Amino acid sequence: MRAEIRPIRWQDHQLLLLDQRRLPAEETYLELADYRAAGQAITDMVVRGAPAIGITAAYAMVLAMDSVAQQADWQMALAAAADELRAARPTAVNLAWAIDRQLQLARAQSSAAAARTALLQAAHDLLAQDIADNQRMGRFGVEALPERGGILTHCNTGSLATGGYGTALGVIRAGFAAGRDWQIYADETRPWLQGARLTAWELQKEGIPFSLNVDAASGHLMATGRIQAVIVGADRIAANGDAANKIGTYSLAVLAHYHQIPFFVAAPLSTVDFAMPEGSQIVIEERAADEVRNCGGRQMSPAEVAVRNPAFDVTPAKLIAGIITERGVARAPYTQALAALRG
Numbered sequence: 001m002r003a004e005i006r007p008i009r010w011q012d013h014q015l016l017l018l019d020q021r022r023l024p025a026e027e028t029y030l031e032l033a034d035y036r037a038a039g040q041a042i043t044d045m046v047v048r049g050a051p052a053i054g055i056t057a058a059y060a061m062v063l064a065m066d067s068v069a070q071q072a073d074w075q076m077a078l079a080a081a082a083d084e085l086r087a088a089r090p091t092a093v094n095l096a097w098a099i100d101r102q103l104q105l106a107r108a109q110s111s112a113a114a115a116r117t118a119l120l121q122a123a124h125d126l127l128a129q130d131i132a133d134n135q136r137m138g139r140f141g142v143e144a145l146p147e148r149g150g151i152l153t154h155c156n157t158g159s160l161a162t163g164g165y166g167t168a169l170g171v172i173r174a175g176f177a178a179g180r181d182w183q184i185y186a187d188e189t190r191p192w193l194q195g196a197r198l199t200a201w202e203l204q205k206e207g208i209p210f211s212l213n214v215d216a217a218s219g220h221l222m223a224t225g226r227i228q229a230v231i232v233g234a235d236r237i238a239a240n241g242d243a244a245n246k247i248g249t250y251s252l253a254v255l256a257h258y259h260q261i262p263f264f265v266a267a268p269l270s271t272v273d274f275a276m277p278e279g280s281q282i283v284i285e286e287r288a289a290d291e292v293r294n295c296g297g298r299q300m301s302p303a304e305v306a307v308r309n310p311a312f313d314v315t316p317a318k319l320i321a322g323i324i325t326e327r328g329v330a331r332a333p334y335t336q337a338l339a340a341l342r343g
């Protein structure tokens with residue numbers, strides 16, 4: 001049996017994060033005992049992917065609790081720590097969602113010790129629930145996608161981006177388990193190379209055949225008939241179905257529309273921001289210029305060249321054939337379909 005990939009672990013009062021900056025060359029875990037270090041690890045993308053960021057933040061709240069427990073007004077101090085953690089990255093809604101849930105839970109407890117126990121149990125539950133939800137999403141996704149043909153994916157949406165198993169990559173995993181005749185194409189996903197470094201590493205470990213392509217090849221692959229569906233994850237989905245995901249996703253959706261190829265998003269309902277009516281309001285993280293100027297420690301452009309490095313873009317709901325969640329597949333009109341799934 002293959003060893004499961006678990007990017008987030010809790011051991012001996014510490015948060016262990018598989019350092020995704022070092023993959024695939026090195027498999028090392030960072031050991032974190034301090035909530036600020038956990039927040040920094042999210043900012044630095046030691047851990048990344050919307051659900052994984054949410055789970056990490058849930059554990060970071062336990063570490064925050066450890067650092068405020070002795071204070072008379074621990075609730076106020078915990079709320080301040082929560083604000084710090086919320087600022088670690090702006091786009092993935094799972095971050096604020098997990099922090100707010102933990103904060104509410106802590107406030108409902110009668111003592112700091114009780115809050116600490118409740119927060120840790122809730123973080124463990126969130127991690128276990130995420131894996132179970134991904135497996136359910138996988139089963140719904142297999143039914144929604146074509147039975148055979150080329151499936152293109154972008155970024156990394158696998159075990160590394162979640163508690164385990166994955167969202168869009170979970171669907172691909174489930175498809176192979178169900179014997180689907182799929183050829184998988186993975187975009188390398190410049191500039192951070194989540195596809196080349198992480199998705200390729202996971203698919204290899206899983207024994208799923210695939211080929212890696214540069215992002216710019218996806219249009220050609222579609223035009224030459226090699227792609228029958230596109231499936232991606234999401235960092236925040238507005239109530240109307242507009243979906244923010246890794247930069248380059250919007251271009252894929254437009255290309256897929258032109259070539260009449262169905263474009264799917266797979267994400268848990270915790271990624272839907274029901275308070276946000278449409279995608280134009282989603283804050284898009286702009287990351288450091290050096291991520292673009294350099295690649296693998298090598299300078300790729302003149303040193304001081306001006307750079308734009310938006311880490312995400314928003315795909316309008318009208319380009320999405322279905323949003324695959326743990327409770328079923330939402331189809332347009334998304335405002336009603338997503339609300340119905342939430343219940």
Ligand SMILES: CSC[C@@H](O)[C@@H](O)C(=O)COP(=O)(O)O
Binds near residue numbers: 235247
């Ligand atoms: C299941 S992960 C879904 C998204 O979080 C993923 O597609 C993505 O865009 C990740 O971006 P990243 O910048 O690597 O955190």
